[in-house]
């Protein structure tokens with residue numbers, strides 16, 4: 001009896017904020033966790049004390065928005081997400097800048113991209129500005145969880161799932177949108193290490209007309225088998241080719257791919273099968289600002305191998321929020337292997353990495369107005 005009372009009392013509503021369209025309830029935990037050692041964070045192992053959650057009901061819209069203790073959520077086994085996979089997500093980071101202030105990088109681009117992913121999966125839109133406001137409040141509550149060691153950050157995972165309990169294959173009428181936070185370590189403990197990549201010539205990740213450009217859960221489920229196969233052969237990631245001819249390079253795991261030939265950068269165009277990476281877009285803009293030519297053109301894998309054998313493939317790298325830039329040191333395709341730039345990080349990759357992370361942490365000017373200050 002007493003214990004139940006205590007439990008109920010421990011959920012103290014700190015405030016309710018009336019927004020233009022919705023109120024936000026903030027219920028602070030009375031049981032904060034121990035903050036992990038920033039030197040040993042890894043990726044996605046720890047979660048902060050609080051999370052954000054709201055529910056969508058057809059005919060009503062979004063409701064019951066709350067920041068509450070991080071923990072299990074009640075779901076019906078019949079919830080449609082478990083059966084038919086209506087699930088989308090985003091990945092972004094909060095940083096500590098030079099002055100220990102909290103910053104985000106192009107956050108509205110992430111929420112707008114989620115809306116585009118949701119269109120493909122018949123899921124409802126979120127209001128990007130409103131959700132950004134909520135994220136800012138969540139970050140201020142969790143500010144002790146934002147690590148400040150070089151390369152560390154607080155990874156932000158917004159996601160949406162169909163929660164309606166029904167086994168009919170149809171567009172769900174109820175959804176949950178959540179934001180959870182995980183402090184993550186430096187991707188590069190010993191500087192930017194080139195990776196060995198396996199070029200997958202049988203499995204594909206995306207097809208014309210498919211879901212390749214949506215950040216939806218199903219795309220990652222289908223990538224696990226090729227990833228496992230590459231791992232077993234000693235490679236750290238998979239380079240996927242186009243789904244039709246298995247000829248043109250598309251993406252590296254959960255990153256976009258760049259190739260530098262004769263000082264020019266090449267990356268696949270956004271034609272439906274490529275995830276429109278925010279890092280990809282930032283690299284294109286920063287590279288052009290620095291005077292590099294960037295060509296959005298799909299290169300054939302045979303061409304890349306030919307060029308490499310002629311000594312004209314200067315560099316290759318992958319781009320994404322998690323690692324920003326990840327140099328590719330080795331590519332294996334069928335029976336052939338090429339080593340790129342002596343398996344060392346290239347000068348252009350290093351320059352772009354330094355520039356982009358410099359902008360993100362406030363060490364460098366922000367000519368594109370990408371940095372969003374939270375406090």
Ligand SMILES: *Cc1c(COP(=O)(O)O)cnc(C)c1O
Nearest residue numbers: 254255256275277278279320321
């Ligand atoms: C998330 C993701 C990327 C990178 O996008 P960023 O916005 O740069 O983090 C690239 N490819 C795939 C398949 C992805 O899921």
